[in-house]
Amino acid sequence: MHAWIDRPLRDGKDADEWEPTESEAIANIDRWYQAGRPLFPRDSLQDVRDQLRKSLKKGDSIYVKAFDGSMYEWPVKTGDIKTLWEPDDDTGEEKRVEWMLLSQAYCSVGIGHWMTRVGQEPEPGPLGDLNSGLEFLDTTLRGWEGSEPWRDIKSTLSSLNLDTKIAKVIGMACGSFTPTLECCGSTRSAVQHALLLTMKTFLQECNLGTGEVACYVQDPGYSKTDRLVLEKSDIKVLEDPEGFLEMDDASLVFSCGPNICVKEIVADIARPSILIWCTVKEEDPEHALYVSLASMTVLFG
Numbered sequence: 001m002h003a004w005i006d007r008p009l010r011d012g013k014d015a016d017e018w019e020p021t022e023s024e025a026i027a028n029i030d031r032w033y034q035a036g037r038p039l040f041p042r043d044s045l046q047d048v049r050d051q052l053r054k055s056l057k058k059g060d061s062i063y064v065k066a067f068d069g070s071m072y073e074w075p076v077k078t079g080d081i082k083t084l085w086e087p088d089d090d091t092g093e094e095k096r097v098e099w100m101l102l103s104q105a106y107c108s109v110g111i112g113h114w115m116t117r118v119g120q121e122p123e124p125g126p127l128g129d130l131n132s133g134l135e136f137l138d139t140t141l142r143g144w145e146g147s148e149p150w151r152d153i154k155s156t157l158s159s160l161n162l163d164t165k166i167a168k169v170i171g172m173a174c175g176s177f178t179p180t181l182e183c184c185g186s187t188r189s190a191v192q193h194a195l196l197l198t199m200k201t202f203l204q205e206c207n208l209g210t211g212e213v214a215c216y217v218q219d220p221g222y223s224k225t226d227r228l229v230l231e232k233s234d235i236k237v238l239e240d241p242e243g244f245l246e247m248d249d250a251s252l253v254f255s256c257g258p259n260i261c262v263k264e265i266v267a268d269i270a271r272p273s274i275l276i277w278c279t280v281k282e283e284d285p286e287h288a289l290y291v292s293l294a295s296m297t298v299l300f301g
């Protein structure tokens with residue numbers, strides 16, 4: 001399954017008919033941002049979330065207010081069959097949010113459709129087995145609990161003196177992890193989910209968290225098996241952009257190597273008490289590499 005994003009309308013006209021120069025767009029965005037206008041206003045994300053929750057049908061539209069006040073409109077094309085650019089005929093499946101940092105100049109959020117091949121199941125390829133998924137996460141969890149990075153993180157967490165008790169652990173873009181017939185599962189992503197679970201328990205047991213700490217994740221790349229394993233493990237999967245909207249002062253947010261601009265969105269919409277996210281090696285900005293989990297930057301507010 002892959003995603004498709006169409007050209008939107010801008011104030012009712014084909015967006016491509018309007019084109020600022022690059023330098024004009026950059027100068028305007030810098031000026032507006034410095035003047036305090038966020039790139040990802042919370043109310044705009046809420047509005048997109050509310051529109052996506054409705055039962056949408058072909059012919060409806062989803063509207064996003066852009067940085068300069070103009071209104072972008074994405075037509076809902078569920079059920080469309082694409083012949084152009086898609087040699088095997090694809091059909092629009094579900095609606096979803098597509099984050100497009102500035103590629104529509106003043107509109108930082110775009111709306112895309114999931115696509116599936118005509119005649120194929122929405123999730124092609126061999127499905128993983130729930131029990132092997134649970135076992136994989138459990139084995140990873142036990143390994144992680146005895147690891148040095150977890151000891152270091154616990155020690156840093158223990159040294160904190162926070163004004164607000166943590167009520168939610170939120171993992172963004174932690175990735176699909178369950179094994180399938182074709183793949184033995186992603187240890188890297190499983191470790192990130194194990195980290196969320198150990199942090200939830202640790203916060204509950206020490207006085208940093210509320211009595212019951214909720215655990216949420218957002219990643220549109222989860223398979224059905226991932227979702228089932230997460231549900232059984234007491235981790236709630238949220239649909240994009242719900243994970244961002246859950247963030248508040250009483251949150252711990254974790255994200256490592258996302259391919260959306262998590263840091264920029266968080267900066268605009270929330271002040272979580274604890275942020276754990278990766279740094280990017282800077283030696284070669286053209287080919288940035290994400291550092292390993294053990295050397296993540298840990299920031300505390």
Ligand SMILES: C[S@@+](CC[C@H](N)C(=O)[O-])C[C@H]1O[C@@H](n2cnc3c(N)ncnc32)[C@H](O)[C@@H]1O
Nearest residue numbers: 173174175188218219220221240256257258259
């Ligand atoms: C490079 S992978 C990193 C996965 C994992 N965190 C790791 O370190 O290996 C980027 C992840 O971002 C996820 N992603 C893409 N769009 C997203 C969105 N809108 N919200 C949350 N996650 C998203 C992808 O599905 C993918 O799992």
